[in-house]
Amino acid sequence: xxxxxxxxxxxxxxxxxxxxxxxxxxxxxxxxxxxxxxxxxxxxxxxxxxxxxxxxxxxxxxxxxxxxxxxxxxxxxxxxxxxxxxxxxxxxxxxxxxxxxxxxxxxxxxxxxxxxxxxxxxxxxxxxxxxxxxxxxxxxxxxxxxxxxxxxxxxxxxxxxxxxxxxxxxxxxxxxxxxxxxxxxxxxxxxxxxxxxxxxxxxxxxxxxxxxxxxxxxxxxxxxxxxxxxxxxxxxxxxxxxxxxxxxxxxxxxxxxxxxxxxxxxxxxxxxxxxxxxxxxxxxxxxxxxxxxxxxxxxxxxxxxxxxxxxxxxxxxxxxxxxxxxxxxxxxxxxxxxxxxxxxxxxxxxxxxxxxxxxxxxxxxxxxxxxxxxxxxxxxxxxxxxxxxxxxxxxxxxxxxxxxxxxxxxxxxxxxxxxxxxxxxxxxxxxxxxxxxxxxxxxxxxxxxxxxxxxxxxxxxxxxxxxxxxxxxxxxxxxxxxxxxxxxxxxxxxxxxxxxxxxxxxxxxxxxxxxxxxxxxxxxxxxxxxxxxxxxxxxxxxxxxxxxxxxxxxxxx
Numbered sequence: 001x002x003x004x005x006x007x008x009x010x011x012x013x014x015x016x017x018x019x020x021x022x023x024x025x026x027x028x029x030x031x032x033x034x035x036x037x038x039x040x041x042x043x044x045x046x047x048x049x050x051x052x053x054x055x056x057x058x059x060x061x062x063x064x065x066x067x068x069x070x071x072x073x074x075x076x077x078x079x080x081x082x083x084x085x086x087x088x089x090x091x092x093x094x095x096x097x098x099x100x101x102x103x104x105x106x107x108x109x110x111x112x113x114x115x116x117x118x119x120x121x122x123x124x125x126x127x128x129x130x131x132x133x134x135x136x137x138x139x140x141x142x143x144x145x146x147x148x149x150x151x152x153x154x155x156x157x158x159x160x161x162x163x164x165x166x167x168x169x170x171x172x173x174x175x176x177x178x179x180x181x182x183x184x185x186x187x188x189x190x191x192x193x194x195x196x197x198x199x200x201x202x203x204x205x206x207x208x209x210x211x212x213x214x215x216x217x218x219x220x221x222x223x224x225x226x227x228x229x230x231x232x233x234x235x236x237x238x239x240x241x242x243x244x245x246x247x248x249x250x251x252x253x254x255x256x257x258x259x260x261x262x263x264x265x266x267x268x269x270x271x272x273x274x275x276x277x278x279x280x281x282x283x284x285x286x287x288x289x290x291x292x293x294x295x296x297x298x299x300x301x302x303x304x305x306x307x308x309x310x311x312x313x314x315x316x317x318x319x320x321x322x323x324x325x326x327x328x329x330x331x332x333x334x335x336x337x338x339x340x341x342x343x344x345x346x347x348x349x350x351x352x353x354x355x356x357x358x359x360x361x362x363x364x365x366x367x368x369x370x371x372x373x374x375x376x377x378x379x380x381x382x383x384x385x386x387x388x389x390x391x392x393x394x395x396x397x398x399x400x401x402x403x404x405x406x407x408x409x410x411x412x413x414x415x416x417x418x419x420x421x422x423x424x425x426x427x428x429x430x431x432x433x434x435x436x437x438x439x440x441x442x443x444x445x446x447x448x449x450x451x452x453x454x455x456x457x458x459x460x461x462x463x464x465x466x467x468x469x470x471x472x473x474x475x476x477x478x479x480x481x482x483x484x485x486x487x488x489x490x491x492x493x494x495x496x497x498x499x500x501x502x503x504x505x506x507x508x509x510x511x512x513x514x515x516x517x518x519x520x521x522x523x524x525x526x527x528x529x530x531x532x533x534x535x536x537x538x539x540x541x542x543x544x545x546x547x548x549x550x551x552x553x554x555x556x557x
Contacts, residue, residue, distance in 0.1 A: 006287045017248070036230060040223045045184065045198055048216045051082055052202035056214040059204045064088060064212045069095035082218040083161075086204075089211055091169045091178065161217070162187045162197065169215065177201035177213040196220040259290045263297065270301060277305050314483060318366050325355040325362075365517035369483070369524055376428070376528035383557045384429050385419045386461055387412045390452050393433040397441070404446040408437070411453040420454055420461045421557040428525050435518040436465040436550050443469035443548065456556065460531075463552040471537040471545035480535050481523040483516065522552070530555050 055076065062068055069086040073095050076084060084097040162185075163169050173183030183201035197219045204212035263281065272278050281297040284290065329352045336348035387410075394408040412420070422429070433452070440450045448468040455462045472480060523533045531554040540546045 037223065037227055040226065041198075041220070044218065044220070044223065045200065048082055048198055048200040048218055049182070049184075049202070051084070052200045052214045052216040055084060055086070055216070056202040056204045059086065059212060059214065060206050064094070064204065066094045070100065073097045074100055081222075082216050085163075085169075085215040085217070087169055087174065087213040087215060089178065091174050091213070093167050093169065094212070162199070169213075171199070171201075173199050173201040174213055174215065177203045177215075178210055179203075180205070180210050256290065259284060259286070259294075263290075263294060267297075277301060277308060280305065314366070314369075318362065321362050322359060325359045328352070328355045362517075365521070369517065369521055372428070372521065372524045372528065376425075376525065379425050379428070381423045381425055383421045384424050384426050385421050386429070386454050386463065387420055389426065389429055390433060390454060390463075393430060393437060394452065396434075397437060404441070404444070404448075406441055406444060406447070407449040409449060409451045411451060413455055420456055422461050422529070422554045423557040424529050424554070428529075432522050432525050432552065433463070435522050436463075436552070439518055439550065440465050440467035440469070440548070443467055445469070457553075459556055460553045461556045463554075465550045466538060466547055468547045471548050472535055474537075477535045477537075481519045481533055483520045519550075522550075526552050526554065 055072070058072055058076075059069070064086075073084055073086065076097075084095075086094045088094055162171065171183075171185060173185040176183030180203050182203075183199075185199040187197050187199065197217055199215065199217045202214040202216070203210045204214055266281055270277055270279055270281070280301040281294055283298045284294040286294070332348040332352040332355070336345045336352070339345045339348065390410050390412075394410055397406075397408055437450060437452065444450060444467045450468075451464075451466045453464045453466070455464075519533075526533050531552060534551045534553075536549050536551065537545045538547045538549055
């Protein structure tokens with residue numbers, strides 16, 4: 001249930017609901033309106049054709065005279081809403097269902113002189129010319145738009161009929177019917193409100209001879225009325241969708257815009273004028289993307305603060321470490337200038353040179369840590385076989401010289417045929433192993449044994465370096481991986497407490513310079529690869545410390 005609630009709270013779901021409501025409903029209504037209108041027109045045309053066939057069948061049995069046609073229309077007019085007209089073989093009007101109250105003979109005589117004027121009446125030329133001007137069309141556009149979309153349809157006037165005021169019908173559908181075929185026409189009437197009128201002409205035959213025409217016509221007023229009502233209904237749906245869209249927008253504004261604005265205001269207050277972070281983002285108790293963003297920003301600012309504190313601490317540590325050799329150099333050079341004995345002067349100058357060398361090691365080590373910390377994420381990585389790399393590193397320690405007679409031992413599960421791999425830079429992993437082994441060698445007694453064991457524990461490859469030295473004081477188990485940490489007591493390595501190795505596995509150890517940067521470099525590399533480092537002591541059956549163990553965990557490739 002919580003997953004469903006969390007899914008429904010997602011911004012993407014809200015945006016999808018908004019788009020579906022605002023876009024698809026009105027479009028669906030418009031598409032349905034087109035289909036509905038087309039279906040109504042097809043039904044109307046089919047009904048008109050059927051009425052015309054019924055009327056033609058009734059006329060084919062009797063004599064086709066004006067009186068007979070009038071009587072037949074009087075009987076059928078109450079059953080149909082269409083306009084029924086009967087023509088003779090020449091296209092002359094015999095009877096009209098809309099003029100049954102008039103005397104057909106008198107209407108025919110009064111309009112015979114206008115037989116050629118069968119087209120729809122036109123406006124006066126001057127009025128028509130005015131309506132065709134651009135200014136008139138622009139000025140009348142709002143009225144025409146209102147009539148087309150919102151004004152209800154009006155029944156067409158008699159003057160809007162195509163055959164208004166004529167007695168001889170010469171339209172194409174009538175001519176087709178007089179030739180024995182089915183004639184149909186669709187015309188736009190201009191009397192009153194513009195509407196569409198459908199005409200169906202059916203031939204009246206007797207013994208395969210056309211004796212007249214049954215002409216059925218009907219305006220699309222009813223269809224326009226239905227479409228108008230449907231249009232109003234769609235408009236109501238549109239208004240409802242619009243109101244819903246406004247409400248959803250208000251909800252979205254309250255649930256999306258305001259929290260984002262709050263995060264923006266927090267971001268503006270987190271940095272002071274000097275560009276320093278003064279606080280952290282406050283995470284929101286939300287389960288959507290904005291809540292995820294606030295928590296991610298909170299974690300990001302926490303990491304930035306930690307990195308800035310580390311950088312400041314690093315700078316302070318470097319300054320402190322450089323302060324001592326600088327003081328020694330100044331004192332040695334001042335005394336050397338005052339001493340007359342050449343041997344004594346050479347001794348002080350040699351001391352100054354050693355302090356300069358020490359400063360060079362400090363600068364080299366700090367630069368190496370900075371480069372690793374900033375570029376390890378961008379360095380190209382390969383799949384490194386830790387077992388093979390460990391054997392090569394230990395061989396290097398044996399070959400380069402072993403004045404203390406140290407024994408280097410490698411332990412791997414399943415023998416040498418079980419490779420354990422990590423995704424890392426071979427050069428960086430070599431640096432890690434050399435620093436760990438060199439640190440162990442520096443604190444082991446002469447003839448001692450250094451054991452490097454490699455194992456697979458779950459998703460991690462574990463490297464353990466064990467020595468037989470005095471171990472690490474409990475209070476320094478975490479501090480040994482710090483920068484410039486070094487605690488060496490006593491005259492020799494066998495009597496010293498465990499401490500960080502030199503900045504460089506070869507140069508610093510050979511010169512006896514222990515700056516406390518080696519294990520710090522190990523931690524920077526391992527954590528850059530997503531791993532962990534840990535220090536602990538080994539104890540014998542009697543509980544006494546038998547040596548130190550440094551452990552590195554890296555994700556297995």
